[in-house]
Amino acid sequence: xxxxxxxxxxxxxxxxxxxxxxxxxxxxxxxxxxxxxxxxxxxxxxxxxxxxxxxxxxxxxxxxxxxxxxxxxxxxxxxxxxxxxxxxxxxxxxxxxxxxxxxxxxxxxxxxxxxxxxxxxxxxxxxxxxxxxxxxxxxxxxxxxxxxxxxxxxxxxxxxxxxxxxxxxxxxxxxxxxxxxxxxxxxxxxxxxxxxxxxxxxxxxxxxxxxxxxxxxxxxxxxxxxxxxxxxxxxxxxxxxxxxxxxxxxxxxxxxxxxxxxxxxxxxxxxxxxxxxxxxxxxxxxxxxx
Numbered sequence: 001x002x003x004x005x006x007x008x009x010x011x012x013x014x015x016x017x018x019x020x021x022x023x024x025x026x027x028x029x030x031x032x033x034x035x036x037x038x039x040x041x042x043x044x045x046x047x048x049x050x051x052x053x054x055x056x057x058x059x060x061x062x063x064x065x066x067x068x069x070x071x072x073x074x075x076x077x078x079x080x081x082x083x084x085x086x087x088x089x090x091x092x093x094x095x096x097x098x099x100x101x102x103x104x105x106x107x108x109x110x111x112x113x114x115x116x117x118x119x120x121x122x123x124x125x126x127x128x129x130x131x132x133x134x135x136x137x138x139x140x141x142x143x144x145x146x147x148x149x150x151x152x153x154x155x156x157x158x159x160x161x162x163x164x165x166x167x168x169x170x171x172x173x174x175x176x177x178x179x180x181x182x183x184x185x186x187x188x189x190x191x192x193x194x195x196x197x198x199x200x201x202x203x204x205x206x207x208x209x210x211x212x213x214x215x216x217x218x219x220x221x222x223x224x225x226x227x228x229x230x231x232x233x234x235x236x237x238x239x240x241x242x243x244x245x246x247x248x249x250x251x252x253x254x255x256x257x258x259x260x261x262x263x264x265x266x267x268x269x270x271x272x273x274x275x276x277x278x279x280x281x282x283x284x285x286x287x288x289x290x
Contacts, residue, residue, distance in 0.1 A: 003285040005030040006054040008038070008070055010062040014263040018274035019060075026278060033057070035066045040073045055288055057081045058281060060259060064092045064137060067259065082284060083258045087235035091258035094136050094172055097234060101253055104233035106226065108253045109244065110175045117157040120171035124153050130176040133160075144205060146176060177244040177252065184217050184243040184251075187260060188231040189276050190283070193224045193241075195269035214264045226251050234258075238277060 005023070007030055009016055023030055031054075038050070051057075057074060059081055061067035071085035083091075090096045101108045112127060114120035124131050124147060133145040133156060147153045157171070186196035196219055199212035217223075227241045230253045240257035262273040 003028055003282070004053055004055045005281065005285075006033045006051070006057040007031070007060055008033045008035055008057055008067075009060045010035050010066070013062075013261075015261055015274070016060055018263070018266070019058075019277055022272075022274045022278045023281075026282075028278070028282070035061050035063070035070060038070075040070060042073065042076075051077070051079065054079060056281065056284060058277075059083060059088070062259075064088075068092055080284065080288065082281065083237035083239075084235060087237050087239075088258045090234045091239070091256045092137060094134055094255065095170070097256050100233045101230060101256075104229060106229050106233050106253050107249065107251065109177055109246075112173050114171040114173065115169070117161050117171075120157055120173060121150075121153055123171070123173050125150070127173060127175050129153075132174045132176050134172045134174060136170050136172050177246050177254075179244050179246075182215075182245070183254065184223070184241075184245070185265070186217070186219070186223065186227045186241045186243060187262065187265065187271075187273060187276075188227050188239045188241055189273075189280050190236070190238075191228065193219050193227040194273065194276050195219065195265065195271035196223065196227075197265050197268050214268045216269050223251060226253065230256055238280060 005028060007016070009032060033050070051074070057079060059067050059071055061070065068085070068088050071081050071088050074081050075085045090100050095113060098108060098111050110127060112123040114123045130146055130148045133147055135143045145156050147156060160171070181202060182198045182200040184196055185199055187194050196217040198215040198217045200215060201212040223243070226243070230241050231239050234256050237258065238260060240260040241253060242255040242257070244252045244254050246252050266273055
């Protein structure tokens, strides 16, 4: 099977190195496409031959805006991508993710959205302290705020208003889940939850990028069913599902990530995630030729 594969990237992180090594081991030819250098004309007659040469492009950008626009333009020209634009569009925006999960009846924390500091304060007090304020777009646990009382809420809402950017003018407010000093990051590739880790921390933010410690998390039937339902809700593909454990309601899907980071999870789980990514790429190539 001949596969003309392009890998759209920003910088070569450990995850990209692992994927490239797995591709080379299988003899899959690929080209690296640097998102800082490539040009994306909007009309097919002007599309560079570099992009037309590929059957499939794997998106591995670190910048959400670049990834989203690149995937949109590639899809407009009929080039298959992993993940698809529709999935990236939903997963890159927390409001759209929550909306998709709710429509699919996937359990997630109670969330409200407000457009002014005044209505946001009212929403916070209806939810009840503590709450978590999040930017609509962001990753690695940045710009999250746990709000414990009215004084803190008033100060944070004022700061967001003064910052004045588009994303700070939308108030995405979520109930705080008293998780057991850990959350779960599960990896879904296609129709399978391939592995999961606990991210443990004494801090309420448990992202490994913020110091969380990775431990293996067994894939139970309940966890698998929830992860697959969440993946289907956002369009499927190669995804990281973030899950909180609530004492009364059980598993709650918090977020879904479309450009997964997994360097801390391979040794922890014993699953070669890069190999599973390449399996998915090759299966997508097979579907194109049948």
